[in-house]
Structures are given as structure tokens and as C-alpha cells.
Amino acid sequence: ELAGYLAALGGWVAAVAAAVLPQWRQSSYAGDAIITAVGLHEGLWMSCAAQSTGQVQCRLHDSLLSLDVHIQTSRALMVISLLLGFFGIIVSVVGMKCTKVGEEDPVTKSRIAVAGGVLFILSGLCTLAAVSLYAAQVTYEFFRESTVPINARYEFGSALFVGWGAASLTVLGGSLLCCSCPAKERRGQQYYRQSQPSTAREYV
DSSP: OHHHHHHHHHHHHHHHHHHHOSTTEEEOOOSSSOOOSEEEEEOSSEEEEEETTSOEEEEEOSOSTTSOHHHHHHHHHHHHHHHHHHHHHHHHHHHOTTSOTTTTOHHHHHHHHHHHHHHHHHHHHHHHHHHHHHHHHHHHHHHSOOSSOGGGSEEEOHHHHHHHHHHHHHHHHHHHHHHHHHHHHHHHHHHHHHHHHHHHHHHO
């Protein structure tokens, strides 16, 4: 349980970083004429221009409705993912056996831990969907026939890889929480059933 919780928590933190980072796509340096004076980066919330001197200028997206559909969809999925992960953190803390909350009812406590694992899995799937949708759009725009030179197009940014890693950790942690708790609950029920006949003989 603790390993699953830590993995899911690390994935949620990485998802927060991926959502905030502006490097969801970056200018490509492929092609014959390589221009390295200015590097362009775009994210869900802002676009940045990094000059070779080290100066970086960022500008928030002006209008929500003027954004492309894939950016709006990725925004919504990431917000939903972070909310689900936040609730998963709280629920999992209550349900884990290493905490003292609700110790008098271990069955309900195990079910709460499973619910936290489900929330983590849903959070990871939302992150995976957001990152994959954005990556698919970047790939489509890069390879489609256009008069734009290759070195003026965009390719994958570092935030996409952070998002894929975050989704994997969150789903893995949620799966560990879901798989570990029912097994312990079943062992407790078996122990309870085995202990019943012995107690009955003692009274006889």
C-alpha cells in the first residue's frame, strides 16, 4: 500500500509539473538551415520564446475560446486529472492500514483505500489522454504537407514525456492500492471463519 501510494503521489506531482510547464511543443531544429537564435515553446497556458542569450519571454494565451480544440480539451483533461488525484491522495491516506484513521473498521478502511486507488487510476488515464491527444496533434501538424519549412515546425516538448511518466506512475500506484487491499481483507475473513469453531468448542 505504501509503495503504491508513494508512486501515485509522485505521479500526481509530475502531472502538476507537466500541466504548468510551457514545453508541450517546441520548435524543431530539423532541416538543412538550422536556426538556433530563438527557440519557441508552447504549453497549455502560455507560449515562450528563449533567445540564445538566455533571455526568456513568456506570454499567456489571450483568449480561451480562440484556442485550438486540442488545447482546450487537454486543459480540461489535465484539470480533471489533478482534481481526481488530489481527492485520491486524501482518500488513500484515510484508507491505508498504516494510518490510524478508522482503525475500528478494517473492512471499510480497505474499501476506502481501493476507492483511492480507483481515483488515482482515473487521474492517470486523464493525464494519458491529455498528453496523447496533444502529441497526436503535434505529429499531425509536423508531417502534413505544408509550405512551412521543417525547421519552422513544432515537435514534442519535454512536458509531454513528463506527462507520460506521470500517467504511468499514477496508474501503477493506483493499481497497487487496488490489488493489495482486497487480498488482505480476504485473509482477514478467512482467519475470522477459522477462529469461529475453536471459540465454539471452548464454550462447550
